[in-house]
Amino acid sequence: MFSLTSDRHISADSGSASIDDCLSRIALSKDKGALEELYRKTYTSVYSFALSILKNTHDAQDAAHDCYLIIFSSAESYVSHKKPLAWILTVTKNLCLKKLRERAKDTYVTENELEMYPDKMSAVTAEDKIIISECLNTLSDNERQIIVLHAVAGMKHREIAELTGLPVSTVLSKYSRALKKLKKIL
Numbered sequence: 001m002f003s004l005t006s007d008r009h010i011s012a013d014s015g016s017a018s019i020d021d022c023l024s025r026i027a028l029s030k031d032k033g034a035l036e037e038l039y040r041k042t043y044t045s046v047y048s049f050a051l052s053i054l055k056n057t058h059d060a061q062d063a064a065h066d067c068y069l070i071i072f073s074s075a076e077s078y079v080s081h082k083k084p085l086a087w088i089l090t091v092t093k094n095l096c097l098k099k100l101r102e103r104a105k106d107t108y109v110t111e112n113e114l115e116m117y118p119d120k121m122s123a124v125t126a127e128d129k130i131i132i133s134e135c136l137n138t139l140s141d142n143e144r145q146i147i148v149l150h151a152v153a154g155m156k157h158r159e160i161a162e163l164t165g166l167p168v169s170t171v172l173s174k175y176s177r178a179l180k181k182l183k184k185i186l
Contacts, residue, residue, distance in 0.1 A: 005026050019084040027075035035072050042085060045153035046092050052148035053096040053141070063095045068096070089153070090165050143178035146171055 019041060025034035046067055051060035072093055078087055136144055145164065149155045157175065161168040 016082055016084055018088065019088075020080050021083070023071070023075050023078050023080070024082055026072060027078065030072070038043050039068055042088055044156075045085060046088060048152040049089050049145070050092050050096050052145045052152075053093065054099060058095075059099055062101060064093060067092045067093050074137070083159070083162075085153075085155070085161055086159055089155075091150075108154065131186070133183050138181055138185060140174075141177050142166075143174050143181070145176050147178050147182075150175060 022034040022038035022041070025031040026038070028074060043064065045067045047060055047064045050063040050067075051057065054060050054063060067088065069089065078084070136147075139147065142164070146160055148159065148162070149160045155163070157171045158168055160166075164171065165172075
């Protein structure tokens, strides 16, 4: 559909207006250039979140691809609340949950799958990837998702709470517990 020349990580706040603009252009005129721009700005967050849920690189790639297809076909249903990334990640989450129900997989993040986290893993050594993989596998699904959404997608705890449907206090406590587990392992 379009080519990716460079992935860029964008935080939940830094590009909200431009993401909103892309969604508006897609909704109004099915602008493929706007879809490509949206893809470049949000792919790292979408893919990383999908991988944190599905724990399988191929399924995460499929979910990310499907997410952009759904966005392209249903952008007109998006109502801006100045949180476009949260809407996109909700679409991603719903796709991932559907995939999990369909396939009922229970896999782990492996060292090879860590290669698939864009931008964030390029300077990490092979030994570090093994350690990160083992650390991620010690966390519960919720803890892993919260860590990835905060550390990789750059979302605030309040935004993570809205996305996951958990109270902010629960997100904060799970994040804190996950960090303690990771520190203890390391």
